[in-house]
Amino acid sequence: MDEDRFEEVISDLPRSFNAPPPPPLDEMWGVIEDAHFNSPLSKLTSRSSFLTTPWLAAATLLVGIGIGALLPRAKPPATVPAPVAQSAVPRETSAVADAYRDQTHQYLGQAAALLISLPASDGSKTADSAFANKAADLLVTTRLLIDSPAASRDVKLRSLLDDLELVLVQIARLRNERSRSDLDLIHQAVEQGDVLSRLNSAVATTQSSE
C-alpha cells in the first residue's frame, strides 16, 4: 500500500471503522433513569440535596467527627518559640492524612465484608434489605472519600472507589427490586472488576502503613 492509499484509508476511517448501529436510546434511558432518578439513592447524587438531607448531613457529620476524634488534641496556646510553631504545620497535615487513612481502612474493611457475604441469587428478601441498607450507608462514605484528599492523592484508591460506587449503587437498588439477574449482574461486576482482591489488597496496604 502506497502513501496516498494509506492517507485515503485514514480519511475513510470514520465511515469504515466500527460504524455504529442506531443507538437503543429508550432502552438505555430506562436503565439510567431507574438508576439515577427512581432510586432512593438519587438524593445522594447532588451536593446540594446531599447537604440539605438531614440524615445525610448527619452521616457527613459522623465521618467528620470520626476524623476529628482521630486527630491529636490541639495544644494550649504556647509560649513556644517560632521554630516549634513552624514544625507544627506538617505534623497537623500528617495527622489529617492519618485520620483519612484510618477512616479509609475502616471503610474498605466494611466494604470487603459486605461483598464477601453478598447473598447468592436465591437469598431471602430480608437479607436483601439488610444488604441494601448497608450498601446505602457505605455509598455515602464512598462518595465522601471520592472527594477526599486521600482519593485525590491515590489513583489506585480512586479507581477502586469508583468501581465500588457502581457496585454499591446496584446492591442498594435491591431494596426496591429483586431479580436473579440483578444479583448475577452484581456478582459479575464484582468479579470482572476484580473488586474483592483489589479491596483486600487496599485493606492490607492501609493496615501495613498504620
Place this chain on the structure above:
Amino acid sequence: MNEAELIARIIEGDRLAGRALYDMHAPRVFSLAYRLSGDPEKAREFTQDAFIRAFSRLSQFRGEAAFSTWLHRIVVTVVSNARRNEVRFGREVALDEAHSIESTAAEAEPDLKESIERAVNRLSEAYRTTLILHDVEGYTHAEIAVMLGVPEGTCKSRLSVARAQLREALAAFKE
C-alpha cells in the same frame, strides 16, 4: 433551555431535564463507546454506566471544559477500565470475529476493512484510543488531551506512532 440550565435542574432531580441532556449527548456517547468496544451490547452498557456516573457527579462539573468533553472523558475511562479488566482476566472476545459480524459498513473492501480493524485492534490501548478518538471520531488534540488527562503533545506523538504502526501493518496489503 441551555445546557447549564439543564444541568442545574438535573442536580435538583428533574428527570425531564435529564432526558433532554441525555438526548443531546447519547447518540455521540454511544457512537464513541461502540467505536472503542466494537460490540453493541458493551456499547450500551458503557453508555449507561457513563451517564449514571456523570449524573451522579454533575455537581462536580465546573464548566472548565465543554460538558461533552467532560462526559466523553467519563466514557473513555469506563471503556478503558473494562478493557483492562478483560485483558487481565483473559476474557477478551475475539475482536476480529466480533467486528466482522457486527460492523455495518459494507461499502469498504471487505479484506482491507478486516485488515484495518485487525491492525487497529493490535495497537496498544493508548495508541488505539488516541487513533480512534482523532481519526475516527474527529476529536481535536486539545479535546483528546482533556479526555485522556495527558498533555496535547503526548496525544500528537501517540497519534503519530499509532499511524506509523498502522501503516507498517498494512504495508503488505495488496488490493
